[in-house]
Amino acid sequence: MKKLLKIAVASPIAALLMSGCAPSTEKTVELSSSDTSCKSAEQGAVVASKFDGNMNDAASLASAWKNASCTSVMLYPQKTVHSNDKNTNGLMADAKGVKASVKALYNDQKIALMVYWDDSEASYQGESADKYSDGFAIQFAKDSSDPKKLPYVGMGSDDRPVVIYMQKSTKASFEPNGNGKHDMQLDEQSLNKFGEELKDYDKEVAKLGDSDFQKAFVAEGFRSTTELRDAKNSFNADMVHENGKWRGTFVKDIKDANLELSSEFPIALAIWDGNKENRDGQKWLSSWVAVELGKTQGNLEKAVTSVPNGNVANGKTLAVENCAACHIFDDQKMASAMQAPDLSALGGQSTAEYIIESLKNPSAVVVPGYNRNAYPNFKWYELADGKRVSTMPAYDWMSEEQLNDLAAYFKTLK
C-alpha cells in the first residue's frame, strides 16, 4: 500500500516558505525588458525604492518590483577554493562571469531584494542522489562602518564576520517511488489517510522543512560557520524558474538580533549552478556592492566602486616580477596551484581597497578555508598567539604609485 502512495507536499512547503512576510513573486514581474537598462554595479549602488505598503500585498508589490530600478552585478567563479572533485574542477575550469540583475525595495521594517539571472536548465535538490541544485545567497557584512575594511568577500574572515542567507532550489515534494515523476502526485486532502500513515506523511514534510534548502549563518571563513536557526523567523527566500531565468526573492527585517542594516550597506551575491556540480565553495561570487535605502552620502558606494588611477602595463610588470612565483594569474601559470590563492578573477571579486590592503598588510585578511596541514610545503599562514599570520611578504616598501599600478592591473583581471 505504502509503495503506491505518492504524496505531494508542495503546498505545505510553499506555505511554510511563504509564511509571515514573504512577498509573493507574481508572474506579472517583467524581467527581460528592464534587463538591458540595468546600470552596472561597477558604476553605482543598488538603490532601493521606498515601498509604501505592506510587503504581503502581492499586487502592489508586483508593480513596485516592475518600477524599481535595477543594477547588474557580475559574478565570477570563486578560484580561491579548490574542490577535491576533479570532475567539478574541470567543469569550472573555463567558466566565465555570470551577470545577475538586482532590484531592491524597502519600508520602515523590511528590505526585499530580487535577484535574477540566466540559467537555461534548472536543477533541483533531491531530483536524484547525484544531482546538485541551483541556488543563490546574499551575504552581508556584520560591520561595515569602515568601508575600507570589509570582510573577505568569500565568506568572511577572522574578526570580520559576515551573515549569509542561502536558498537552494527544490521541488520540495515527497516522491516515495523514487522514479522522479511528480506529475501523478496526490495531495493530502484527496488521500484517505489515517493514523500511522498520516504520521509518516507529517514526518516527511518535517524533514523537508528542516533540510538544507534554506539557511542563514554567520561566518568568519569557511571553517567557522554558525548556523542561525532562530533566523528562520526573520527572513524569507524563494526561487522561481521561468523563461530560462531564475528569480530569487529575499526579504528580511532591516534590524534583527543578528544584523542591523544602516541606510547604506554592502552585499555580495553568490550563485550555484547544479549542472556544473556547484556546491559549497564551488560557485560564482560577486564583489561587494553597495545597497542604498533612500538618499545617502554614497560613501560606501564610492569605496566599493573606486578604480585606482594607476598604470596597468606597469602594474603587470611589477606583478610578474613580484607575485608570479607564488600566485597564478592572467598568463602567469608558474606557481603551483596550492601555493597561494589563484588571482585570475581577483578584480571581479575584490575592491581596489582590498587589493591594496592585501599588499600593505597581508595578515589583515588571511584568505580562509585553506587546510595548511594538507600542504605542509605551502602554508598560507602561521599561527602566532592563536592568530593567523600570512606567509605572504608585505609590500609596504612599495611606493603609493607602484601599489596603485598593481591594484589597477589586478582590477582588470576577472
Ligand code: HEC
Ligand atoms: C611568497 C609567496 C607570495 C608572494 C611572493 C606573493 N604572495 Fe600574495 N599571497 C600569498 C599567500 C600564501 C596568500 C594567502 C594568505 C593570505 O591571504 O595572506 C596570499 C594572498 C594574496 C591575496 C589575497 C587573495 C584573495 O583571494 O583575496 C592577494 C590579493 C595577494 N596575495 C596579492 C599578491 C600580489 C599582488 C603579490 C605581488 C606583489 C603577491 N601577492 C605576492 C603568497 C604570496
